[in-house]
Amino acid sequence: MSVQKLIDHLTTQLETLKSTGLYKRERLIESPQNAEITVNGKKVINFCANNYLGLANHPEIVQSAHETLDTWGYGLSSVRFICGTQTPHRQLEQAIARFFGKEDAILYISCFDANGGLFETLLSEEDAVLSDELNHASIIDGIRLCKAKRFRYKHNDMSDLRNKLEEAKGSRFKFIFTDSVFSMDGDLAKLPEICDLADQYDAFVGIDDCHGTGHLGQGGRGAAELLGVLDRIDVITSTLGKTAGGAAGGFTTSRKEIVDWLKNRSRPYLFSNSVPPSLVGAAGKALELIQKSTSLRETLTQNTQKMRAGLEGAGFTVKLGPTPILPVMLGDAALASQMAEKLLTHGIYVIGFSYPVVPQGQARIRLQVSAAHTPSQIEQAIQAFKEVGKELGIVK
Numbered sequence: 001m002s003v004q005k006l007i008d009h010l011t012t013q014l015e016t017l018k019s020t021g022l023y024k025r026e027r028l029i030e031s032p033q034n035a036e037i038t039v040n041g042k043k044v045i046n047f048c049a050n051n052y053l054g055l056a057n058h059p060e061i062v063q064s065a066h067e068t069l070d071t072w073g074y075g076l077s078s079v080r081f082i083c084g085t086q087t088p089h090r091q092l093e094q095a096i097a098r099f100f101g102k103e104d105a106i107l108y109i110s111c112f113d114a115n116g117g118l119f120e121t122l123l124s125e126e127d128a129v130l131s132d133e134l135n136h137a138s139i140i141d142g143i144r145l146c147k148a149k150r151f152r153y154k155h156n157d158m159s160d161l162r163n164k165l166e167e168a169k170g171s172r173f174k175f176i177f178t179d180s181v182f183s184m185d186g187d188l189a190k191l192p193e194i195c196d197l198a199d200q201y202d203a204f205v206g207i208d209d210c211h212g213t214g215h216l217g218q219g220g221r222g223a224a225e226l227l228g229v230l231d232r233i234d235v236i237t238s239t240l241g242k243t244a245g246g247a248a249g250g251f252t253t254s255r256k257e258i259v260d261w262l263k264n265r266s267r268p269y270l271f272s273n274s275v276p277p278s279l280v281g282a283a284g285k286a287l288e289l290i291q292k293s294t295s296l297r298e299t300l301t302q303n304t305q306k307m308r309a310g311l312e313g314a315g316f317t318v319k320l321g322p323t324p325i326l327p328v329m330l331g332d333a334a335l336a337s338q339m340a341e342k343l344l345t346h347g348i349y350v351i352g353f354s355y356p357v358v359p360q361g362q363a364r365i366r367l368q369v370s371a372a373h374t375p376s377q378i379e380q381a382i383q384a385f386k387e388v389g390k391e392l393g394i395v396k
């Protein structure tokens, strides 16, 4: 069969995406990642990076990346178990485990891979995995790869989770896995209740803490620390590509036997290249900065409160939640994308999200606040929201 048939099919599909407003056009950023970035030659304030503490491009992290590059080289041309493990890789894994109070950790090239290589490595036909319906795509894909029975419980619905645990009775292992922070809504998983149910049904609990690690909790140990259950969570996956420096890399931290088994059997670890040393060095520095002081987390909290108060005061509906993710609810998909376009002309870079990323009729603009934003940048954003909101008839 000629590839032209596939090309014709994709051309039609792409045209459908364009005509239904679902085609993704990527904007070219003409500067490093920061609270202020350059787009189309114009400086705009950025409210859509996962740069919660503003550590992407922090000078000490960049310096550490340079130093590790000079000392340990650019790339390893090997997976970890053949000849891709240097001293800094092990040091970072141990630092991550200590940070979360766990026994050991395993590095992956991304958290997508950490989630992709978790479930099928630990579970088989006799087991059950219970997963929140709004879990991240990488968790969904990871679970698809494993042979365990799958139970999808309604979002944060503890009575549905209990029903599913009842159904899963008799399975050898029962693994409840949830995003700790749901990135489209900014809400937290009900971790204390989930841990209680796990105790009751002899299950164990894992979380993906990508949107919590570094900036939530007193010590930055994420959503589980914030909710007081860090020691009750058995498996944590997370990323180095958001708060912890923002470049790339992921990890799983847990009991040493679990980590050891993952190092022996997890396919994205065994069959993919080692994380570059410069990333490892920089991530280690990011972890150090996260632990050194609470001041960036305090600034982030103040910035988030100021932004929420300003938007709500102007008449916008902002979903409730304790995280720096502020979903400004608009309902209509066309309105959300129109608003984002207009805000950009006011120097505010945000993105409108609509179906299928969020449910039908719940289109929104998702703001991600950073400790790097200055009070005046937050005020500028609130002012722009007021002006555009009035122009579009969203607020009075």
Ligand SMILES: Cc1ncc(COP(=O)(O)O)c(C=O)c1O
Residues within 6 Å of the ligand: 109, 110, 111, 112, 113, 136, 138, 179, 183, 208, 210, 211, 238, 239, 240, 241, 248, 249, 250
């Ligand atoms: C909840 C969640 N899990 C996993 C990932 C994947 O992380 P990484 O970028 O390290 O692959 C993301 C990133 O979008 C995420 O938001």
